[in-house]
Structure formats: structure tokens, C-alpha cells
Amino acid sequence: MNLTEQTPAPGIDPAPVPAAPAGIVYLLDDEAAVLDALSFLLGSRGLDVRAHASGPSLLASIDDTPRPLAGVFLLDIRMEPMSGLRVHEELMARKLRNPVLFLSGHGDIPMAVEALKKGAFDFLEKPYGDNALVDRVEQALAVDAAMRHSHARDDERQARLSSLTEREHEVMQRVAAGKLNKVIADELHVSVRTVEVHRARVFAKLGVRSAAEVATLLAG
Numbered sequence: 001m002n003l004t005e006q007t008p009a010p011g012i013d014p015a016p017v018p019a020a021p022a023g024i025v026y027l028l029d030d031e032a033a034v035l036d037a038l039s040f041l042l043g044s045r046g047l048d049v050r051a052h053a054s055g056p057s058l059l060a061s062i063d064d065t066p067r068p069l070a071g072v073f074l075l076d077i078r079m080e081p082m083s084g085l086r087v088h089e090e091l092m093a094r095k096l097r098n099p100v101l102f103l104s105g106h107g108d109i110p111m112a113v114e115a116l117k118k119g120a121f122d123f124l125e126k127p128y129g130d131n132a133l134v135d136r137v138e139q140a141l142a143v144d145a146a147m148r149h150s151h152a153r154d155d156e157r158q159a160r161l162s163s164l165t166e167r168e169h170e171v172m173q174r175v176a177a178g179k180l181n182k183v184i185a186d187e188l189h190v191s192v193r194t195v196e197v198h199r200a201r202v203f204a205k206l207g208v209r210s211a212a213e214v215a216t217l218l219a220g
Contacts, residue, residue: 023141024071027051028058028087029103030079038074045134047141055082059090068148072099072121072140077108085115092119097147099140103128157217163205171198172206176215 025047029035032053039049050071052058062069073091075084088100099121104112112123121140124133164172167188174184181199185192208214 024048024050025137026058026071026073029076030054041130055087069096069098070148072144074101074137076103077111085111088115088120099143101140157220160206168198168202171195172202172214175199175211176218178211
């Protein structure tokens with residue numbers, strides 16, 4: 001029997017499962033050939049490309065996407081009826097802080113620099129190298145992932161703090177300041193045992209094990 005015709009061994013999948021996309025790229029260019037070429041390039045590197053030929057189309061899609069929005073934007077600067085710069089302004093008006101990269105011609109560099117001042121992640125001047133473009137997009141995706149992780153951590157921290165009662169919050173502030181249970185009890189006019197109970201509840205709700213961790217959480 002030809003080796004290529006042998007039955008695979010039990011438990012072995014002869015066809016590897018494709019890896020999940022490494023990130024989402026919202027791509028915008030009003031030139032069909034460029035849009036197709038960039039979509040193919042980014043897709044061949046495992047990225048999930050959401051391609052749009054106009055600013056209004058992209059914004060409409062974004063408005064229908066649940067928040068928080070994951071991914072980065074790759075926008076051409078010169079387009080009709082809405083330029084990439086205008087799209088960037090609309091994204092900021094929607095309070096979206098995802099990294100934005102611009103594709104710019106030589107004559108567009110002053111506009112691209114102005115976009116950087118307004119918070120854009122970077123711009124790539126045409127003609128750009130494929131590898132350089134994908135590398136920069138992947139760097140932007142890494143920044144986006146780090147930002148979303150940080151925001152999620154902040155949200156969790158705020159949720160934990162919000163779960164405290166008013167008395168527990170008072171105890172927490174004093175524990176974070178390094179005060180002893182007896183001192184806290186005297187300040188709050190309660191028994192030391194009551195402080196111990198509140199302290200234990202604060203630690204449990206915040207997911208910490210020491211006064212130092214409470215202080216670190218509040219400082220974060």
C-alpha cells in the first residue's frame with residue numbers, strides 16, 4: 001500500500017485545526033484593489049479582517065458592535081466621501097481608544113503627523129513593505145490587548161470596592177494606612193472583635209490576604 005494512502009492511526013487528526021485569528025483589523029480603503037490586497041495579506045497572517053470601502057460603512061458596523069470593542073483600525077487617509085482623519089475623529093467621539101494606524105502617501109505626511117498628535121498609533125507611508133505593515137499591525141494589536149486587560153482589571157477592582165458596606169469601607173481605609181485593630185476600634189467607637197469581623201469581610205471581598213495588599217489595590 002502506498003504510504004500516502006494509509007489510514008491514520010487512531011486518535012490522530014490528519015488535518016490540523018486552523019489556529020484562531022490573532023486579532024481583529026478594521027480595514028478601510030476606498031480603492032477596491034488595495035482593499036482586496038490588504039485583506040488577503042492580513043488574512044494570510046491569521047488576522048480577522050473586517051474590510052470596508054467607506055467611512056460611513058465602517059462606522060455603521062462599529063455602532064452595531066458590542067462594547068468593549070476589540071481590535072485595531074487601519075485607515076487610508078485620503079478617501080471619499082469621508083477621509084480617514086474624519087473617521088478617526090468619529091471614533092474618538094464614540095470614546096473608542098483602539099489603536100489607529102494610517103496609510104499615507106508622501107504628500108499626506110503632515111496630516112498623518114497631525115493625526116499622531118490626536119492620538120493615532122502610527123502611520124505607514126506608501127509604498128510600504130508587507131512585513132513592516134503586518135509587524136506594526138500586530139504591535140498595535142498587542143497594545144490593544146494590554147489596554148483591554150488593564151481596563152478589565154480596573155473594572156473588577158471597582159466592582160470589588162463597590163461591594164463593601166460603608167463600615168467596611170471605613171475599616172478598609174484604616175487597614176490600608178497600617179493601623180492596628182485596637183486603634184481602628186477606638187476611632188470608630190466599636191469593639192475590637194467588630195473590627196476583626198469587618199476586616200475579615202474586607203479581605204474576602206477584595207480577594208487579598210494582608211494590609212499591604214489592600215494598600216496596593218487602593219493605590220492601583
